[in-house]
Amino acid sequence: MSDSTQQTTAPREVRLASRPVGWPTQENFNLVTSEIAELADGEIRVRNEVMSVDPYMRGRMSDAKSYAAPYELDEAMTGAAVGVVEESRSDKVSVGDYVLHGLGWRELAVLPAAEARVVDTSVASASAYLGMLGMTGLTAYAGLTRIAQIKEGDVVFVSGAAGAVGSMVGQIAKALGASRVIGSAGSADKVAHVVDDLGFDAAFNYKDGPVAPQLKEAAPEGIDIYFDNVGGEHLEAAVGSLREGGRIAVCGMISVYNDTEAAPGPRNLARLIQTRGTIQGFLVGDHWDLGGEFAQKAGGWLSEGNLTARETFVDGIDNSVDAFLGVLKGANTGKMVVRL
Secondary structure, three states: OOEOOOOOOOOEEEEEOOOOOOOOOHHHEEEEEOOOOOOOOOEEEEEEEEEEOOOOHHHHOOOOOOOOOOOOEOOEOOEOEEEEEEEEOOOOOOOOOEEEEOEOOEOEEEEEHHHOEEEOOOOOOHHHHOOOOOHHHHHHHHHHHHHOOOOOOOEEEEOOOOEHHHHHHHHHHHHOOOOEEEEEEOOHHHHHHHHHHOOOOEEEEHHHOOHHHHHHHHOOOOEEEEEEOOOOHHHHHHHHHEEEEEEEEEOOOHHHOOOOOOOOOOOOOOHHHHHOOEEEEOOHHHHHHHHHHHHHHHHHHHHHOOOOOOEEEEEOHHHHHHHHHHHHOOOOOEEEEEEO
16 A cells, blocks of 8 residues: 655755765765656655765775775765655555665665664654664674673773764763773864763873873773774774783774875784784674664663763755765764754
8 A cells, every 4th residue: 555745846866976086075976856766565765854974985985895885876875864754665664654774865765665664753863863873873882892892890992982983982881881981082172072971081182192192191001992983093002002801893994094095004013912902893784683782772871861972963965975074074073964
């Protein structure tokens, strides 16, 4: 059975026009009017209300071999979005439901209902399902529990602590019993936010000077876990501060995403021999099985006031590329969200 509501405006979508070399620019993208497809059985039409822009998307703009297929030229890009169902030919999803799905970068999405998850916007905002209750929060949880194997009493350092994932890492680490949580961020305001609003024990501005001495001051006895969102100098400093049996979970390396030549690796990796330390990269896509466990715990932390998130909003699909470029430059505090 098909239900529908009236379309009012021609929907638009953002397509990759050319592959960036170095920093992306507006010229690499096109904003175009999209077709309104007829629904097949089992499909839904969703009017997107919020969409996510994330650092990992930079890698998909390249055609180099990677863990995810590259975006195709002259086709709409993809990413997480939440919207309201305007038409449904599925008995699993109803008109008026809010759903989380993977066809962002467009105002209107048509997709199989099986590829969308109904979310409850009376419990949390639609944008929360892009951030702390979505892939962002699960990334932090999986990295801490499965990759870094956090234990009560651990000292945890996270780079990019005011960003979407980093802000979740610090709060979840505290909720899981870390004795001390330290973050780095790129401005005095972000440092204050990390400590005053998110409850980190200490934070520093990496732009104030070299990372290693600032980390040493914040964690004079060393760290047990480093959650890496930045790479580069941060990673080398963390290796230098690692205690015996320390673990490094590599989630991202935003400092090198736009480099045109390979960045040199840490110069002190021999310390891993002394500390018996480990470094392991991970992708959240390998850990969807933790989703139910995380959702249950996150719900409890939310109700107890132990989990909060700041969001940076940009309005309009015509400003979505600016929002994405802002993420690469650290313009966001917390999750960057585009309201459509």
